Amino acid sequence: MRPGKMMRQVLGSIFKKPATILYPAAKLEMPDKFRGKLKYYAAACIGCKLCMKDCPTGAIIINKVGDKQFEAIIDLARCIYCAQCVDSCPKKALEATKDVELAQLDEKRLKITFTLNDPEGKVTEQT
Amino acid sequence: MVGSIFSVLLFPGFLFVSVLALYSEFIDRKIYARLQNRVGPPWFQPLADFIKLLAKEDIVPEEANRNMFNLAPAFALCAAVTAFLYIPLWSFNSLCSFGGDSIVVLYLLTIPTLAFFIGGWYSTSLFARIGTVRSLTQLVAYEVPLFMGILSAALLADSWSLRDIAFFYTQHPLYILLNSIGFVVALISLLGKLEKGPFDIPEAETEVVAGVFTEYSGRNLAFLKLSLNVEMVVGASLLAAVFLPFGLNANPLAGFFFFILKVSAIVAILSLMRTITARLRIDQMIRFCWKYMAPFAILQLVINLILKGVLLR
Amino acid sequence: MREQRKFKIPIGPQHPALKEPESFSVALKGEKILGVDIRLGYNHRGIEKACEERTYVQDVYLIERICGICSHTHSTCFVQAVEEIAQLAVPKRALYIRTLVGELERVHSHYLWLGVAGHEIGFDTLLMYTWRDREAIMDILALLTGNRVNYGINTIGGVRRDIDSAQTKEVLKAVEQLEERTHYYIEIATEDMAISKRLSGVGMLPQEDALRLGAVGPTARGSGVNRDVRRDDPYAAYEELSFDVITDTHCDVYGRTVVRLKELLESFKIIRQVLKNMPQGPIAVKAPRKIPAGEALSRYEAPRGEDVHYVKANGTDKPERVKVRAPTLANVRTVKQMLKDRFLADMPIVIAAIDPCFSCTDRMVEIKNVDSEKEKIISWPELRSLSIEWYKAQGVDFTKLNKKLGNV
Structure with missing residues (x-):
């Protein structure tokens, strides 16, 4: 029993690199399975709307825009990133990406519409 | 006249000591952070905090005594800066000096605590009141060992003047070692005076929010924080002058360098001490001061008395 | 010295010791805790x-x-x-x-x-x-x-x-x-x-x-x-x-x-x-x-x-x-027992020692009349005047402040 038991540890830290990650300067890499921003493959979608049904927060809306053509409106402000929609989707039309830097100054920019402009599913911002 | 105004206000007076206070706050925070394996603030952080606080709104509680509430920070800062003028910094001559200035410095250093008491008491917040009672209770506990530690060094030097004390120990450098118990006691008491480390009881965040400072904001808070930092500089330079009077007879530039080094070293030791201990309870703190610190200070006093009688006859 | 007065300090709902809002009203005599009044329900989310x-x-x-x-x-x-x-x-x-x-x-x-x-x-x-x-x-x-x-x-x-x-x-x-x-x-x-x-x-x-x-x-x-x-x-x-x-x-x-x-x-x-x-x-x-x-x-x-x-x-x-x-x-509930005759300084660690998670805890508040055991529904204005009265009983008067802010 003595005071200052952590003395050796703290003095050792002076010569060690700080554990702090200087975030905006040093980027963090998320693991592969990370559930970040959603990605929608419009070409694969069959419009069953299971994702809409299972979403706990109603963050995803699938609209029919043409014959067998669909678009998805994802509200990133509502999304809780549980990726249940990815599990629910029978055709793998949704995917969780590693993207975590989603902060926006304008709330409207958090609403993202995915429409089928090219096979990749081009992202356009909706205001 | 112009010369003395320059010395009091700019160098080595108010402005210099303020800069030094911000510098020592930086040293304290940086070392605290590095000891905790963190990066810590950049060098301008204390200044930025100070300026930010100056720009903020000054809120005085409706129930508070306005005058007392606003005067307390000024009192604290003035007393701490005044004490600085009496301490030999990088030569034997301090700005003001007379036969009993060590006593004056010690008493001037007590005034900030009393000013905090007044400010906290008249802010009428419950947390501030508990904080003030705690800081006064604590004052009684650490003041005695601190005084005894410094005065026993003065006893050996046979003078109450800081200048003569410093001069004596420069003449007899080995005698400094005799005062090591007093030095340790004074260092630990200084932690209590600065309300740091294990003795930050009056402003214990998790118990009484910010203690005395709970109701303070804006300019007043900026000056309260500054006066605490000035107190830290004054305390460190007082201990440096009494217990580590090296380099005072060197040329001014080297002496200045030595002075900064000594202050930084003492501030670093204080940060180390606050890093490795948990906060004590007020009853434990008082018991610790009277059970260990005061007896050790008395021991130092007795040693110095005997030495004085035997060695330096 | 005059006898130390008894007073009550509010630990919470907003206090640095608590990471979540919950109210612990502590009756103190000097540094000693005389009693603790725990009020739950600040985190009720339904x-x-x-x-x-x-x-x-x-x-x-x-x-x-x-x-x-x-x-x-x-x-x-x-x-x-x-x-x-x-x-x-x-x-x-x-x-x-x-x-x-x-x-x-x-x-x-x-x-x-x-x-x-x-x-x-x-x-x-x-x-x-x-x-x-x-x-x-x-x-x-x-x-x-x-x-x-x-x-x-x-x-x-x-x-x-x-x-x-x-x-x-x-x-x-x-x-x-x-x-x-x-x-x-x-x-x-x-x-x-x-x-x-x-x-x-x-x-x-x-x-x-x-x-x-x-x-x-x-x-x-x-x-x-x-x-x-x-x-x-x-x-x-x-x-x-x-x-x-x-x-x-x-x-x-x-x-x-x-x-x-x-x-x-x-x-x-x-x-x-x-x-x-x-x-x-x-x-x-x-x-x-x-x-x-x-x-x-x-x-x-x-x-x-x-x-x-x-x-x-x-x-x-x-x-x-x-x-x-x-x-x-x-x-x-054990916190009340644990804090008996302790010091104010022990309060944070004693509360922390049960590892409290108040968001988990707060479920619902049912207001029952003590005498009749009947449930009661309180409307917003009623609730407001009730709280103003409650604070008045605690010695906090908001009338002046309300006038200042323009609320009557």
Whole structure:
């Protein structure tokens, strides 16, 4: 029993690199399975709307825009990133990406519409 | 006249000591952070905090005594800066000096605590009141060992003047070692005076929010924080002058360098001490001061008395 | 000197010692605590009712968000109840993965607690070091489940993510590193003088009081009550694992600290066994959307103590009733007993020592007239005038301020 038991540890830290990650300067890499921003493959979608049904927060809306053509409106402000929609989707039309830097100054920019402009599913911002 | 105004206000007076206070706050925070394996603030952080606080709104509680509430920070800062003028910094001559200035410095250093008491008491917040009672209770506990530690060094030097004390120990450098118990006691008491480390009881965040400072904001808070930092500089330079009077007879530039080094070293030791201990309870703190610190200070006093009688006859 | 006056100070709903809003009104005489008045309910979010409005699939994620730290606890507890009603045979591998995540969560929760305890006794260095080391476990959880908190690993009928050998290696590496650190922290907590001075003899809760007040988890085990749902009523894979239930007879905050720290070592033991004995096979069975009528009570040993969920199904895809009894609700009553005749300075650590999670606790407030036992519904203006009167009785008058702000 003595005071200052952590003395050796703290003095050792002076010569060690700080554990702090200087975030905006040093980027963090998320693991592969990370559930970040959603990605929608419009070409694969069959419009069953299971994702809409299972979403706990109603963050995803699938609209029919043409014959067998669909678009998805994802509200990133509502999304809780549980990726249940990815599990629910029978055709793998949704995917969780590693993207975590989603902060926006304008709330409207958090609403993202995915429409089928090219096979990749081009992202356009909706205001 | 112009010369003395320059010395009091700019160098080595108010402005210099303020800069030094911000510098020592930086040293304290940086070392605290590095000891905790963190990066810590950049060098301008204390200044930025100070300026930010100056720009903020000054809120005085409706129930508070306005005058007392606003005067307390000024009192604290003035007393701490005044004490600085009496301490030999990088030569034997301090700005003001007379036969009993060590006593004056010690008493001037007590005034900030009393000013905090007044400010906290008249802010009428419950947390501030508990904080003030705690800081006064604590004052009684650490003041005695601190005084005894410094005065026993003065006893050996046979003078109450800081200048003569410093001069004596420069003449007899080995005698400094005799005062090591007093030095340790004074260092630990200084932690209590600065309300740091294990003795930050009056402003214990998790118990009484910010203690005395709970109701303070804006300019007043900026000056309260500054006066605490000035107190830290004054305390460190007082201990440096009494217990580590090296380099005072060197040329001014080297002496200045030595002075900064000594202050930084003492501030670093204080940060180390606050890093490795948990906060004590007020009853434990008082018991610790009277059970260990005061007896050790008395021991130092007795040693110095005997030495004085035997060695330096 | 004149006699010290008695006064009341409000610890909470907004106070640096509390990480969540909850009100502890402390009557003080000098530094001594005369009595504590605990008021719960500041964090009521209506989750139980919201569960009745959503499907079972959605509820898993909602329930998970009851608590930010023991999220796996709540979702597992809920899912177990639903699986029992639907009589699903959950694959063994899924149970093992649940156990693994649960134990990792316990490790991260106990590390978090140790840091908070350090902060409450003014030892921020301990906070910084434990939270630095805790990052390893958070990264592992993100690797296994896809998020640092709110893991979302559970689904009705199993788990959502499998683990592979590369991940197993990562987990073992982190466990080894953390085990070494845990031994270090045990040494610090038991041998540092300042820490033991602040923890020993503080917040005494004798065994009979712990039993009488219904304490659970480390709070009870720190008072020598040998209870652990993992052993007494095994769920998930705990039946096939060997581990010890840690108890301590100090009955104070120190005892609770020792229990938590030693539990960490048991958790590492469990994690190693789980990874070694993980059976092969599927990780989930398909669950029906409509759960047949029935009811079930599920228990789970959360890091803070026993967590109880009750689910009643009525044959639709939405539950008829969900009831959550979080461990803090059982423990919070002991705080009053623990603070008897202690100092104000002990207040933060004593509250922290039950590892409170008030968001878990706050369920609902029912206003009953004491005489007639009749329920009463209060409208907004009534509530407002009631609160103004309540504050007036406390000696706080807002009339002047209201006039200033233009509210009449």
